[in-house]
Amino acid sequence: MLFRMIRGVLFHQKGKMLLIALTIALGASLATGMINVVLGVEEKVNKELKNYGANIVVKPKDSSLLSDIYDVGEGAELSTAYLREDELGKIKTIFWAFNIVDFTPFLDTQVTLPDGSAVKMVGTWFNHHLDLPTGESLDAGVVGMRSWWDVAEGGRWLDEKDENAGSEIMAGSLLAARMGWKAGDTVRLIGSHGEQDVVIAGVYDAGGDEDEQIYSTLDLVQSLTDRENKVSSIEVSALTTPDNELAKRAARNPAALSSRDYETWYCTAYVSAICYQIQEVITGSVANAVRQVAESEGTILEKTKLLMILITGLSLIGSALGISNLVTASVMERSQEIGLLKAIGARDHSITGVVMTEILITALVGFAAGYFMGFGFAQLIGSSVFGSTIEMNPTVIPIVAGLIALVTIAGSLPAIRMVLRLKPAEVLHGGH
Amino acid sequence: MTRRRMFLRMITASLLRRRSRMLIALLSIGIGATILAGLVTIYYDVPRQMGAQLRSYGANMILLPEGEEKLDTERLEQALAQIPAEELVGATPYRYVRLDMTSRQQSFTSAGTDFEQVQKTSPYFSVEGRYPESTREVLVGKEIAETIGVRVGSTMELTYQPAAAFASGSAAEDRVPGATLSGSAEGWSGGVVYVTAALDGDARIAQITIDASTQTEEYGGRADEDEAFAAQFIGKSLPLTLGTDVDALSGATVTSAAVVEALNTARAEAAPVQPRTLNFNVVGILVTGGEEEGYVFMSTEDLVSLTGENKLDVAELSVLANADQLEAYAAAITGAEIGVTPRLVKRVTRSEASVLEKLTALVFLVTAVVLLLTMICVSTTMMAVVSERRREIGLRKALGASDNSIRAEFLGEGMFLGALGGVMGAVLGFVFAQVVSVNVFGSSITFQPLLLPITVIVSMIIAALSCLLPIKRAVAIDPALVLKGE
Numbered sequence: 001m002l003f004r005m006i007r008g009v010l011f012h013q014k015g016k017m018l019l020i021a022l023t024i025a026l027g028a029s030l031a032t033g034m035i036n037v038v039l040g041v042e043e044k045v046n047k048e049l050k051n052y053g054a055n056i057v058v059k060p061k062d063s064s065l066l067s068d069i070y071d072v073g074e075g076a077e078l079s080t081a082y083l084r085e086d087e088l089g090k091i092k093t094i095f096w097a098f099n100i101v102d103f104t105p106f107l108d109t110q111v112t113l114p115d116g117s118a119v120k121m122v123g124t125w126f127n128h129h130l131d132l133p134t135g136e137s138l139d140a141g142v143v144g145m146r147s148w149w150d151v152a153e154g155g156r157w158l159d160e161k162d163e164n165a166g167s168e169i170m171a172g173s174l175l176a177a178r179m180g181w182k183a184g185d186t187v188r189l190i191g192s193h194g195e196q197d198v199v200i201a202g203v204y205d206a207g208g209d210e211d212e213q214i215y216s217t218l219d220l221v222q223s224l225t226d227r228e229n230k231v232s233s234i235e236v237s238a239l240t241t242p243d244n245e246l247a248k249r250a251a252r253n254p255a256a257l258s259s260r261d262y263e264t265w266y267c268t269a270y271v272s273a274i275c276y277q278i279q280e281v282i283t284g285s286v287a288n289a290v291r292q293v294a295e296s297e298g299t300i301l302e303k304t305k306l307l308m309i310l311i312t313g314l315s316l317i318g319s320a321l322g323i324s325n326l327v328t329a330s331v332m333e334r335s336q337e338i339g340l341l342k343a344i345g346a347r348d349h350s351i352t353g354v355v356m357t358e359i360l361i362t363a364l365v366g367f368a369a370g371y372f373m374g375f376g377f378a379q380l381i382g383s384s385v386f387g388s389t390i391e392m393n394p395t396v397i398p399i400v401a402g403l404i405a406l407v408t409i410a411g412s413l414p415a416i417r418m419v420l421r422l423k424p425a426e427v428l429h430g431g432h
Numbered sequence: 433m434t435r436r437r438m439f440l441r442m443i444t445a446s447l448l449r450r451r452s453r454m455l456i457a458l459l460s461i462g463i464g465a466t467i468l469a470g471l472v473t474i475y476y477d478v479p480r481q482m483g484a485q486l487r488s489y490g491a492n493m494i495l496l497p498e499g500e501e502k503l504d505t506e507r508l509e510q511a512l513a514q515i516p517a518e519e520l521v522g523a524t525p526y527r528y529v530r531l532d533m534t535s536r537q538q539s540f541t542s543a544g545t546d547f548e549q550v551q552k553t554s555p556y557f558s559v560e561g562r563y564p565e566s567t568r569e570v571l572v573g574k575e576i577a578e579t580i581g582v583r584v585g586s587t588m589e590l591t592y593q594p595a596a597a598f599a600s601g602s603a604a605e606d607r608v609p610g611a612t613l614s615g616s617a618e619g620w621s622g623g624v625v626y627v628t629a630a631l632d633g634d635a636r637i638a639q640i641t642i643d644a645s646t647q648t649e650e651y652g653g654r655a656d657e658d659e660a661f662a663a664q665f666i667g668k669s670l671p672l673t674l675g676t677d678v679d680a681l682s683g684a685t686v687t688s689a690a691v692v693e694a695l696n697t698a699r700a701e702a703a704p705v706q707p708r709t710l711n712f713n714v715v716g717i718l719v720t721g722g723e724e725e726g727y728v729f730m731s732t733e734d735l736v737s738l739t740g741e742n743k744l745d746v747a748e749l750s751v752l753a754n755a756d757q758l759e760a761y762a763a764a765i766t767g768a769e770i771g772v773t774p775r776l777v778k779r780v781t782r783s784e785a786s787v788l789e790k791l792t793a794l795v796f797l798v799t800a801v802v803l804l805l806t807m808i809c810v811s812t813t814m815m816a817v818v819s820e821r822r823r824e825i826g827l828r829k830a831l832g833a834s835d836n837s838i839r840a841e842f843l844g845e846g847m848f849l850g851a852l853g854g855v856m857g858a859v860l861g862f863v864f865a866q867v868v869s870v871n872v873f874g875s876s877i878t879f880q881p882l883l884l885p886i887t888v889i890v891s892m893i894i895a896a897l898s899c900l901l902p903i904k905r906a907v908a909i910d911p912a913l914v915l916k917g918e
Contacts, residue, residue, distance in 0.1 A: 016816070023812045026805045033801060041794070048790050051783035052489060057721060148782035207778025290721040295556040296488040303485050303872055304791060307478070308798070310868045311471065315802040318467045322809035325460045326816055329453065333820040377801050385793045 016330055017362050023326045024366030024404060025373060027319035031400045032374025034312040037381055038305070040390040045304050046239045046297070048386070050101050051147045054235035055293040056275055058083065061284045082107075082230035085218065087282050089130050091236060092138065094277040099239040099269050102144045104128075105231040107221045111214070112190040119175060121189070121214040123221025126158045126165075142215070145237055148207065152176075155183030155202025158217065166219055168201040172211035176203040189214075191224025236278065236287070240271040242298030247272050251289075320403065324411025327359060331415035335422060343424040352416050356409070363408045367401060374400075442841055457817045457895075458849050458856075464810035465857020465891045466864060469883055471799040473865035476880060478795045481873040482788055483752055487521050488555045491748035492780045493758055498771040502527075502743035511772040512749075514764040519757075521750035522552025527735055528745050531590040531728065534709075536580050542590065542728040544735025547571070553750040557724070560584065561716035567734050570712040573725035577717045584714055590728070591709040592738040613670075615698025619690035623647050627694040629665070637695075640665045647687050661688070670699040708738050754788070755781045811898035818842065819902035822909070829911040842903045843896050850895030854888030861887065 060081035083105070091103050107123040125141035132138070143157050151157055151170075158168050169189075171181050181187065185200045198216065205211065222228055243251075250257055250265040251272035257265060265273055271294045275287035289295075334355070341351050375392060382390035495511055497503045505525070512523055527544040547563045561584035564571055570590075572582055582588060614628040623646030630639040644656050664678040672692050674680055680688035712734070718724060736742045751758060758781055762774040828838055862879055869877040 016819075019812050019816060023809050026808050026812075030802060030805045034798070037794075037798065045787075045791070048787050049783075051786055053779060053783075147786075148778045205778070207776060207782075288721040291556045291558055292490055292554075292720065292722060294721070295558070296486070296490075299488050300482075300485055300787070303482070306872045307474075307795070307868065310872065311474065311795075311798055311802070314467060314470060314864060314868075315806070318463045318802075318806050319809060321463050322460060322806065322813060325456050325463075326809075326813045329456050329813060329816045329820070332453065333816065381794065381797045381801070385790055385797060 016333075017358070020326060020330055020359065021362045021366040021369070024323055024363050024408065025370035027323045027407070028367045028370025028400055028404050029373030029377060030315055030319045030370075031403055032371050032396055033377030033381070034308075034315055034374075035396045035399065036374070036378040036390055036392055038308045038312050039393050039396070040378075040382065041308050042301055042305055043239070044382070044386040044388070044390070045301055047101070049293075049297045049300060050144075050237050050239075052293050052296070053145055053147075053290075054103075054237045055240065055271060055290050055297065056236040056238055056278065056287055057290055058234040058236060058278055058282060058285050058287045060232070061286050081284065082227070082232060083234060083282055083285055085222075085229045085231050088140075088231070088234065089132050090281040091234070091278055092130070092132050092136070093134060094274070094281055095266065096238070096269050096274050096277060099274065101237045101239060103140050103234060103236040104142045104145055105218060106233045106235065107218055107225075107227065107231050109191060109221050109225045111224065113179070114188050115179075119214055120212070121169075121191075121216060121221060121224075122210075123216055123218040125218055126160050128160055128218075145235060146206065149210075150205045152183070152203040152205065155200070155204075158201045158215070160217060164199070165217055167196065167198050169198045169214050169216040169220070170202050170204055171200050172213050172215075173203055173205040174211040175213065176200070189224065191221075193226035194224050196220070196224065234282070234285075236274075238271070238274050239269065240274060240294065240297065241269045242301055243270055243272070243294075246270075250276075316403070320407040323404070323407045327408055327411030328415040331355060331359075331412050332419060335419045338416075338419050339422065339424040342420070348420050351420065352413075355416055356412060359408055359412050360405070363404055367404045370404075371397065371400065439841065439844065453817050453820070454849065457814055458853050460810050460813040461849055461853030461891050461895055462856040462860070464806050464894065465854045465887050466860040467806045467857075468803055468890060469858045469861025469887045470864035470868075471802060471861075472883060472886075473862060473877060473880060474868055475795050475799045477865070477869060477877050479788060479792050480752075481869065481875065482791050483754070483784070484521075484875070485873065486784045486787065487750050487752060489780050489784065490554045490556060490777075491524070491750050492777050492784065493749040493751055493762065494775050494777060495747040495749065495765070496773045496775060497745075498773050501771070502745060503747065503772065504743055507770050507772055508744060508747050510768065510770045511747075511765045511774070514768055515749070515751055515761050519752045521752055522549045523750075524549040524553045524748045525732065525744045526746050526748065527732065527739075527743060528727075529592065529735065529739055531592055531738070533580070533588060534591050535589055538580065540576055540728045541726065542730060542735065544730055544732040546732060547729075550729075553748050554720075556720065558719045559716040560719065561714075564715050564729075564731055567731055567737075568710065568712055569715045569730070570734075571716045571718050571729040572714050573727045573729075574717055574719045575725040576728060577714075582714050584717060586714045588712045588714060588728075589709060590712060590738070591707050593707050613695065613698040615694040615696075617690040617693035617697060619644065620647050620684070620686045625687060625690040625694055627691050627698070629695055629698070636667050636669045637665045642691055644687055644691075647684075665695075671696040708740075710734065710738055755785050807894055810894055814846065814895060814898035815902050818846070818899050819906065822902075822906045825903070825906040826909070826911040829907070835907045838907055839900075839903055842899050846895040846899035847892045850892035851888055853895070854891030855884070857891060858884045858887040 060083055085105060088103070088105055091097075091100055094100075104125045109121050109123070110118050111121045112118055126143050127139045127141045130138055130140055141160070152173065155170075158165060158170050162168075169187070171179075176182065179187075181200055181203065183200055183202050186197055187200065188197050189195060198220070204215075218231070222230065241247075246257075246261060246265055247268075247270035250261075250270070254262065254265070254272075254276055266276070267273075271289040275289055278287040279285050338351055338355070341354075342348075378390045378392065382388060495503065495508065503525075508523070508525060512520065524545055528541055529544075530539050531542040532539045547565075550557065551563065559571065570588060572588070577583070612628065612630045614626070616624050616626045619625040623644075625647065626643040628641045629637045631637060640662050642656055642662060658681060661678075661681045665672070668677055672678055672695060674685075674689050674692045678688070678692065712730065718727075718729065732742075751761065753761065755776070758776055762776060765772055765774045825838055825842075829835075862877075862883075865877050869875060
């Protein structure tokens with residue numbers, strides 16, 4: 001009997017039930033979409049913030065100070081300690097390897113141009129192909145880490161896949177303007193241990209000191225200065241979790257942590273934990289967080305996440321009120337029917353049961369439809385804003401289902417009780 | 433009773449008698465309007481607020497001197513005048529010199545700066561200890577601190593070797609206050625005239641001694657004793673021109689010219705001043721992960737006391753503006769022709785533009801989706817409330833009400849609710865946006881007056897639209913059927 005009554009309502013009052021289902025579907029899609037976006041936004045924004053460049057710099061332990069502080073290091077090759085180029089791939093094997101977005105080595109020298117002037121030349125990777133011991137392979141290099149560089153028209157980024165990459169350079173815009181260079185020109189560079197004719201692949205505008213420098217492949221600088229397999233610093237761009245109190249304590253001295261704290265710290269993508277892990281795999285290295293990038297990143301991420309959470313909160317409250325409003329309205333509208341049921345002797349709890357079951361079935365249908373709509377919204381936002389899909393988190397399903405159930409019950413129960421309190425005769429008479 | 437009064441009475445009566453249902457409708461519109469007003473306010477404010485947050489990446493414009501000559505405070509202020517004060521987050525002057533720490537036989541790049549501004553333009557600097565607050569206090573980069581083993585509380589003796597700075601023959605005003613110049617020049621008949629001048633704090637001649645003993649007594653020799661001649665030099669700054677700045681001793685033009693020439697040559701080849709040494713307390717260790725860790729930072733005043741020159745190498749600016757506005761400010765500074773070259777820090781401006789664009793797009797889409805869904809929700813509730821009144825519509829029709837009058841009444845009712853809910857929502861929405869802004873960005877939001885009418889109008893339109901469909905259906909049905917309850 002109950003089943004028949006419910007079926008009767010669902011099929012005979014199609015229009016009304018459809019309206020409720022639609023509203024619940026909208027609410028559910030809003031909740032699903034927004035919660036998924038909130039959960040995914042941190043990762044997406046974090047990737048966007050990689051535009052600002054590396055957040056970790058790795059240097060040799062002993063001589064990191066020499067060339068920086070004593071200026072003389074430049075060209076005079078005073079610094080004696082280097083990192084090893086063949087160890088670079090290991091960066092992609094640390095615990096948080098997945099969070100390493102990009103990395104590139106640097107080796108500086110001073111070369112002499114045909115007119116006798118000296119210029120700083122930086123050897124690096126552009127799109128260097130690496131085959132990792134784990135069987136993976138990747139392209140790492142400076143191209144992805146200098147997103148703000150503009151290559152002047154007619155030129156291009158140096159391409160390491162090109163056969164002639166070893167005899168090509170990129171020149172800074174100020175240097176090129178002073179020397180009258182343009183892409184395609186051939187220049188002779190004289191290094192400390194050899195000289196070579198190189199072709200200018202492109203002229204870049206970096207808006208900084210680099211505009212006075214020459215960038216070339218790491219191999220070229222190594223051969224010009226006879227420093228095979230040597231690297232003076234590595235820049236690493238990593239996705240990190242904003243620092244908290246534990247991370248700050250750990251950054252000072254990881255050894256001072258309790259073993260449990262140590263484990264928590266080591267297994268969280270704090271910038272200090274990633275630095276520590278890089279030091280473990282690169283011999284004789286010191287990895288430091290670049291605070292300009294790392295610190296600001298944390299601030300922006302937190303703000304964005306908080307903003308999204310508050311917007312989501314508002315829209316959830318809004319849709320919850322909307323749904324329970326509609327449910328209340330639709331229950332109250334059925335006062336005549338409920339009055340009739342009461343008049344023919346139905347008990348209060350069975351009436352409540354019938355009405356609730358109808359509404360919950362409708363809500364279930366609405367929720368199912370809404371979940372997929374929400375999936376669509378999340379993907380729409382993900383693909384149009386960040387150009388990538390937003391991962392759907394399965395934990396969102398029970399959260400949204402619970403929310404919808406709660407909101408539906410909260411909207412219908414008080415309304416049912418209110419209608420039940422009315423006298424059947426009055427209700428049927430229509431005199432309320 | 434006029435038609436209009438009857439119309440008003442019907443609407444108010446309906447609203448008052450059917451309180452619970454109307455309350456539901458009003459609540460629903462109110463929620464919709466709140467979300468509309470709140471989200472739109474946030475959407476308009478996000479670029480500004482996020483832009484302010486992104487300033488934590490530090491300076492986005494630097495000011496450099498146009499030629500060889502260094503910047504000074506006056507020119508810096510002229511340049512800053514081109515940027516609206518409310519958009520300037522901070523402007524930090526830097527002067528870099530190498531200072532020696534004689535006790536360790538080491539030298540460091542030292543920067544003289546304004547620490548109050550540093551904290552604004554480089555909020556990412558992390559200091560163990562504190563920033564220097566008075567003179568004779570320094571902030572030491574972590575790498576230096578580790579190399580030479582200084583800690584917060586240590587003292588450092590730093591020495592400035594001014595030789596290099598003086599050899600360049602910079603302008604007279606650059607002279608160290610109190611310096612003494614001495615020079616000589618060939619005077620009458622091959623004799624040499626010797627001059628020694630002491631400069632005061634403003635690089636003006638305070639005292640002058642002329643030795644013209646090699647000159648003929650009756651002509652040039654008098655330059656030694658003639659007090660009026662010597663007095664002409666006092667208070668003048670170098671270089672001097674004979675005949676304009678000082679008058680020649682009558683009958684001894686050549687000797688007079690030799691005195692002026694000696695002074696001018698001495699100025700051009702000013703002898704190096706004695707090294708200056710100051711003692712500093714280390715009050716903080718700077719951690720940045722960048723090259724700043726290899727510098728010693730001190731207040732501009734201290735560096736001026738050491739070097740004797742109040743000059744700047746560069747100024748870092750943090751400006752709350754997008755790339756286009758920054759370009760405009762840079763052009764204004766260049767156009768002012770004050771010898772200052774502005775440069776944008778592309779790494780920061782470019783990245784900021786792309787990040788800000790993404791965040792704005794994110795908030796826009798989220799706002800659009802939420803608004804769309806909320807508005808549909810509001811309409812469904814309104815529709816439910818109106819379609820419930822089919823019987824009433826049927827009855828009115830049976831009593832002879834025209835379709836148009838019924839439509840007008842329901843629309844009027846809906847729009848009244850829309851207006852009321854709209855006002856409510858505009859106020860609540862602003863409160864909500866304010867709460868979000870204070871919690872997320874820690875700053876208050878500005879009220880957009882235009883948003884009030886927009887919210888009210890949109891609410892009224894949505895209320896009217898969602899009334900129309902159910903009324904149309906109710907009106908179309910034969911009153912008898914409706915009243916029978918089918």
